[in-house]
Amino acid sequence: MIGVIDYGMGNLFSVCNGIKNLGFEVLVSNDPEQLSQCEKLVLPGVGAFGDMMENLHRQKLYDFIKKWVLVDQKPLLGICLGMQSFFETSEEKGFHKGFGFLKGQIVWMKDQNVRVPHIGWNDLKMNGQHPIFDCLSSHPYVYYVHSYYASHMDPEDMVGYCRYGTMTIPGLVMHKNVMGCQFHPEKSGEDGLKILRYYLEEFV
């Protein structure tokens, strides 16, 4: 059973649909008790960083997720804002603390020469070798939609990235039992589904 964490934000329909079509059962819940019965969890997210963390705290999900990752060492996939929450801090509309599973800060795209938000299909380039790329097409494109990105992260944790203007945007990150996608795998065609499948079948 794959648990999708529902904290009241985000388009859960598409991510659930993707997981189901890959042959897995899905539980959508905000109840730590129920979620703790799952083998793997997914943390989706749209909206603002501060609102997300506040919602997670209010629904007692923050402590649960932290324990799931750090104490129980079980797999967690973060998508878009969910991925961003894995970093230490975010400067989106103020200053907010994230989970701190990965080193790095979420910052605004300051490049004056590109359009923000970064919307559309951009590359997922390899940062060193990783077996996930064996499953993907030779030139994978994935769908990004965001205005903030992870900077100053540990290069070891960055599996895939794209370039936007002068910026290097971490697209796919992994650290121990957490995996994060800045792009939307559930909206990124066949390669996106393969990335989702990798998480469900191969990750940790």
Next chain:
Amino acid sequence: MLTKRIIPCLDVKDGKVVKGINFVGLKEVGDPVKLAQKYYEQGADELVFLDITATHEGRDTMIRVVRNVASSIYMPFTVGGGLKTIEDIKNVLRAGADKVSLNSAAVKDPKLIEQGARIFGNQCIVLAVDGKKRKDGTGWNVVIHGGRIDTGIDLLDWIQTAVSLGAGEILLTSMDTDGVKKGYDLEMLKAVRSVTHVPVIASGGCGSLEHFYEVFESDLADAALAASLFHYDELTIQDVKNDLKEKGIPVRL
């Protein structure tokens, strides 16, 4: 590198895709889910669905269409037409849409953009705006209700206001070029481009391969939208992308 997007637009009335010419004379062209699948397989980058139904029953039908589309394709899509409240936006997003486009309702109630962006994120809120050149040639006005009402509001002023309220993308349709297949309104796009930093989708007037190239070659848009061209198989998405790639425009193939 970020690629330029090719976006088929599907006008939906009572659950069927229709296409009009200059906003009048509707013709039925097919089933939205089947067309969505066709474009997904052809390599479209996104889809836009505009609900042009006026009735309540039609709205429920649209939610079903959105859910069926979201179940059958793994690509982003925007839904617009008749969304007037935060509740309307939420229903469409919950059914599986990624973005909503707001047009007349946002002109009447700009707070809808602000609230929508705050709750769902700027990237969710697409400002759909229809512009028409003023008779004196001094610029463009915003027209609403499918081009029937000239609001007297300046197009560039409105776009700047909407972006400052939180619109994350502009879907710009020119009433002067829409349906006539002589190419996108490059003059209008250029003017809009200079007043905003958010991505712009060009719409209205595309009739040939050359028109896609024209709009991207001078970077007047991030995405190009077309309808009848694709619905009637005059061109496939693949034709368009192959041609653009040959001419050096970055596209996803």
